[in-house]
Amino acid sequence: MGRRPCSTCGYQWVRIEKVFDDATQIKGESAKSKCPQCKSENEVSLEFTRTEPIDHAIDPFWGLELALKEDTRHGTVWVYGATHLEQLKLYISAQLREGGGTKWSYFTRLPKWLKTSKNRELVLKAIAKLENRLITRPTI
Incomplete structure (x- = not known):
């Protein structure tokens, strides 16, 4: 995911989220995203973040789904x-x-x-x- 202020109007935040199977795919990766306010395109650099299921039922150390x-x-x-x-x-x-x-x-x-x-x-x-x-x- 990535976010940055809009380069045209300064609106905070222009955001983008992309899903990758492997974190090594995104080194130095960037993507274009439209500003929700002025609709101009912005280049946003991406950073890897770990995704969690909505219910957060995962083990925090191993990242495995909980059985109970x-x-x-x-x-x-x-x-x-x-x-x-x-x-x-x-x-x-x-x-x-x-x-x-x-x-x-x-x-x-x-x-x-x-x-x-x-x-x-x-x-x-x-x-x-x-x-x-x-x-x-x-x-x-």
Whole structure:
């Protein structure tokens, strides 16, 4: 992707996004993009950025898709493992959530639809499905 101010009118930002299969294809690459305001063409240099799925259900270290995720009509509920699932379940099922956590806590960064009380049953059903998938039966 790339962005720059318009060379004609100064409008910020003229943007362009292109998808490549391989990041080595874009070294020194540039593309033309039209300014949304004055419609003049601008040369925009491209930089490589890693794309993420909309639901962000990927492992941040390996970039692999997570196995513990469940789609709902509002979005995707995903967890890394059993501990993460238990913490999320306790938070969602709480009838009263008092402030006092830091602004950088995990729960403050959850999507609003996930924290809304009207979606509690929907999210808890998704969590129950994740719990069923997580539980492994011992072999005899």
